[in-house]
Amino acid sequence: MSGAVIGLVSLILLLVIGAVIYFSMQEEEKEPVYVAPVVVPVVAAAAAADEEEEKDTFDIVNGWIYDNEYNYEISTVNGTDFSFNKYSEESPTTTAKWSFETDDEFYQISSGTGKYIKITSRDVQLTSSSSSTSRINIVAVDDGYKFSDRKGKYWMKMDGAKLVSVDVESDASVFSIDASQYYIKGYETEKETFTSEELVGSMSKQAINCKTGVLSGFTFDGTPTKGKYDYTCTEGESASGDLGDKILTEAGELLNVQHLGGNAPSFDIACENGALANFRIIPAAGGKASYEYSCRDIATFEEGETPTKKMTTGNIGEYDDLNHLHDNINCGEGEALTSLKYTLGGGGDNETDVILSGICKKLAA
DSSP: OOHHHHHHHHHHHHHHHHHHHHHHHHHHTSOOOOOOOOOOOOOOHHHHHHHSOOOOOOOOOEEEEEETTTOEEEEEETTTEEEEEEOOSSSOOGGGOEEEEESSSOEEEEOTTSOEEEEOSSOEEEESOOSGGGOEEEEEETTEEEEEETTSSSEEEEOSSSEEEESOGGGSOOEEEEEOSOEEEEEEOOOEEOOGGGHHHHHHTOOEEOSSSEEEEEEEEEOSSEEEEEEEEEESGGGOOOBOOOEEOOOEEOSSTHHHHHTTTTTOEEOSSSEEEEEEEEEOSTTEEEEEEEEEOOOOOSBOOOOEEEEOOOSSOHHHHHHHHTSOEEOOTTEEEEEEEEEESSOSTTOOOEEEEEEEEEOOO
16 A cells, blocks of 8 residues: 555544544533422411411400390399399499309309309309309300300300390300409418417518519418418409519517517518518517518509508417417408508507508509
């Protein structure tokens, strides 16, 4: 083969190899192709929750009940029977207020006299029993509430100035409930050993404390060897406010009950603003003691009840003396204690009578 032929064949081979290399490089330089991700919409749980209908909740603790047709307020006569008067939102009848106690399913509607509303197949009545038969089902409707027995078989209807029982829900009356701005709850301290020889130590074990409201009354109670306090706190909107700092009275000698009045003002308690939330005796050195107390900053109005108790014997032991002195120091309905003051009565060197007086002020209804 001549050299010219060999050169031509070599040239052709070089062209073929160059073409292959060129096209291979072009494949490598192609831009990558991206596939857009498919977005699947996610429905948030909160959005689904928003679609659910809001359920009506009943959270009234204390208030007045009146029907929407006649505007009759449901009250009691001497705690034994119902009475009905026209309801006035501006001046509701204090004694016509009802309490609503729940077991998370049904309610017991009780009066201030300890009577409960009971719906039977025959009538609507007042009962002293707090058994299951006095449990009420409260059903929220557009304009108020309907009341039935716990099984939903019998319903309450206002028929003129009379409450009757009906067995069809559509025949039941619609009632409104005007919530009170306050309600009263009872508490007690732990029963602790009380000895006349250790008056300060015994009293210091007892702390009266309204954690969310203000004090409306207290009573010292117990056996001959142990004592405790039963006390009531007014709670709710009108009794809610900031709790003030602890106030400590100047220490005074407290070897017997007479010293409460004889060493004034060591044992005087007074709130410049608001009403009492708590108090207790704090021991000090040398048989002395102080009162420690706090006031809650709430709105109070003109003075109401002025409870006063007098201890006159002075010779039957400190336990009994304190029992006489701290017996039923209670304000009236819708009032709270704003001060406590001890004085000796009658004067004279041998005076042993001690008088405890309190000042009660009214709260917003």
